[in-house]
Amino acid sequence: xxxxxxxxxxxxxxxxxxxxxxxxxxxxxxxxxxxxxxxxxxxxxxxxxxxxxxxxxxxxxxxxxxxxxxxxxxxxxxxxxxxxxxxxxxxxxxxxxxxxxxxxxxxxxxxxxxxxxxxxxxxxxxxxxxxxxxxxxxxxxxxxxxxxxxxxxxxxxxxxxxxxxxxxxxxxxxxxxxxxxxxxxxxxxxxxxxxxxxxxxxxxxxxxxxxxxxxxxx
Amino acid sequence: xxxxxxxxxxxxxxxxxxxxxxxxxxxxxxxxxxxxxxxxxxxxxxxxxxxxxxxxxxxxxxxxxxxxxxxxxxxxxxxxxxxxxxxxxxxxxxxxxxxxxxxxxxxxxxxxxxxxxxxxxxxxxxxxxxxxxxxxxxxxxxxxxxxxxxxxxxxxxxxxxxxxxxxxxxxxxxxxxxxxxxxxxxxxxxxxxxxxxxxxxxxxxxxxxxxxxxxxx
Numbered sequence: 001x002x003x004x005x006x007x008x009x010x011x012x013x014x015x016x017x018x019x020x021x022x023x024x025x026x027x028x029x030x031x032x033x034x035x036x037x038x039x040x041x042x043x044x045x046x047x048x049x050x051x052x053x054x055x056x057x058x059x060x061x062x063x064x065x066x067x068x069x070x071x072x073x074x075x076x077x078x079x080x081x082x083x084x085x086x087x088x089x090x091x092x093x094x095x096x097x098x099x100x101x102x103x104x105x106x107x108x109x110x111x112x113x114x115x116x117x118x119x120x121x122x123x124x125x126x127x128x129x130x131x132x133x134x135x136x137x138x139x140x141x142x143x144x145x146x147x148x149x150x151x152x153x154x155x156x157x158x159x160x161x162x163x164x165x166x167x168x169x170x171x172x173x174x175x176x177x178x179x180x181x182x183x184x185x186x187x188x189x190x191x192x193x194x195x196x197x198x199x200x201x202x203x204x205x206x207x208x209x210x211x212x213x214x215x216x217x218x
Numbered sequence: 219x220x221x222x223x224x225x226x227x228x229x230x231x232x233x234x235x236x237x238x239x240x241x242x243x244x245x246x247x248x249x250x251x252x253x254x255x256x257x258x259x260x261x262x263x264x265x266x267x268x269x270x271x272x273x274x275x276x277x278x279x280x281x282x283x284x285x286x287x288x289x290x291x292x293x294x295x296x297x298x299x300x301x302x303x304x305x306x307x308x309x310x311x312x313x314x315x316x317x318x319x320x321x322x323x324x325x326x327x328x329x330x331x332x333x334x335x336x337x338x339x340x341x342x343x344x345x346x347x348x349x350x351x352x353x354x355x356x357x358x359x360x361x362x363x364x365x366x367x368x369x370x371x372x373x374x375x376x377x378x379x380x381x382x383x384x385x386x387x388x389x390x391x392x393x394x395x396x397x398x399x400x401x402x403x404x405x406x407x408x409x410x411x412x413x414x415x416x417x418x419x420x421x422x423x424x425x426x427x428x429x430x431x432x433x434x435x
Binding site: 062169181 | 221279282283284285286287290291294295298375376378379381382389396401402403404405406407409410413414417418421
């Protein structure tokens, strides 16, 4: 192990790690809204809207994230969609993870016993009110865990953005390995940074979970 | 905005060759990750801590770092010692990655087989390893099918990432055609469709396999 080299490249890798955190957090944020939109579309009575949402989810989950990224970044300009690499990474990441998250959200809402919403409706709660004050608080704990797992997947997937030349952690690591020929040192450092990021996300999920579990009946 | 799919038609044989390479890689990785994952799981459950802790460390390491980073490490790391073709690095990299994910599943399913099975088998005269081989592992394997299927579907999609280290699979095969035809959108759409079709076929296969083995779970 070349410790001097490791000390030397650490600031570079930390700066790149911030880009990873930046891209991932923005993609998770927007992805959550995409997911909520998809869940909402699936509740429409007009069937083609539901089909659109189902089809979108199926196509996104059925094709590689990597190919989606290349399609939007390199193929986008020919349909008039010009994005800079970072925006493209956030955009594709959000629309990708949104499809997965919508399934997780739908699953957690469906896991709440239907008797709960029936009881609420018969007590005079409106549809929206039933959803907001009865179903969602009970679905929250499961939703946080399953959406959280996807947030971790997204952090790992964000490494693929290096292909469209965003200088994030994996890109920087690859460039440093290429220029120093010290794969072990660079890998150890960058892996450590990913592990720190992922454990931070896990910590946030755990905190949110503890807070949400108050509403679940024992 | 006008589309021209004629270069895709011209270079279709190249794309098909890419599908061939991707399938070959996927098959090799599936074999390596399932068999390897099972071996790793059995060893890490049934041996002492000196052996099992390093294995669990590697499972954890492969699961908490991105695939692409692992691929770069393997590509440059192995490249320092020996000259091996990219496709071998790709199979090894993807293989180790999914070996960790599969081992994680196998560890859970092996533990889910009740202790009574082990005790009954031992009392009938089977040895320790024979019990594991004939009694525990087959039951665990059947229980692992749903999650294993999910992993393999993810794995097939991840073969596209191997183009980053120069494995001549679908995406990589299209690079030259794209650079001479300037039609990235058309090519990537066709590639996406190909992956989608393969994915749907795999999902149908998985559903069939789950139905076939449901009564044993």
